[in-house]
Amino acid sequence: MKKNLIGAFRVLVCGVLSGSLLAAGAAAQTKPRPKTSPKPKTKIIKLPPREVVSEVTQIDEAGLRAAVKPNGKPLLVNFWATWCDPCREEFPDLVKIDADYKGRIDFITVSLDDLAEINRDVPKFLAAMNAPMRAYLLKVEDEGAAIAAITKDWQGGLPFTILYNEKGEIAYFRQGKIKIDVLRGELDKLVTTASK
Template structure:
């Protein structure tokens, strides 16, 4: 390849790199994408039914059936230790779960991560709600709730009737979440 062609390719690469950097800086940060799913007025949402049919390991390696969470509103948070927004929201989510202590609703986390990374994180950050190891199967569970890309964090609010009341993609806005919880 001659020097002129090499210089032309380098110039094009620099131009696209600069354009990408410019667009990345100009993009405004967005809050979570929320979706309300209309209740069917009948049986539980199929994704909820599928969730409650699962048995996942807790951080101690004990297999637990998720059907024990049926019958009371449930907030399910899909997360990973390598996901910065997940890590940022977890202390506040843990404080909310600790404050509530299961009186009106329960909070669980399904980690898309390794058991060792999750255990280390939970101990370091004193997470107060039950965490389950979902692995890549956790991503599939979140897709059933309307998260086709498997983005994290992804949180699902399920009513006591098993109906999906709302989903949140991205870092939670806790004022909005508390209002949604109060409306249950």
């Protein structure tokens, strides 16, 4: 009986407190805003859902040669691997570059991870990066031949980023982490030329 009384008292107290809080909240909501601080006009922009790459395509040396041929636009290619720390570090910048030059350039990424990672760490990382660029994983017998197919000046160090103009000529390349301003400068030169 005593327990029931205590329980009833608790319910009453909680009810009163909740009611007070709700009433205070309602009062705050209905209280007219002072004219000196008008309600800011917030424009809600609905962003389309970002297309994130979910599929990584395996390519061989012939596939690589075909993949690095521009299709009417400048082409940016990034060679990377999940085991490569600087590759992972620079990836957010690359995703930003892709977004900023969307429609004006094509951008592909080529992973040098083990084939076993094609359905595991590679797509997982790309999804985590929100990376929509077309993604490949290169599997070759002779890595040297694949490296030489890109440029004689590359010794295979990752990351490696190369920019082709729309004719397929090398406009710029960088072994090691990109210098974002330099890359943007090179891209700007190409997209400006292409738009003239």
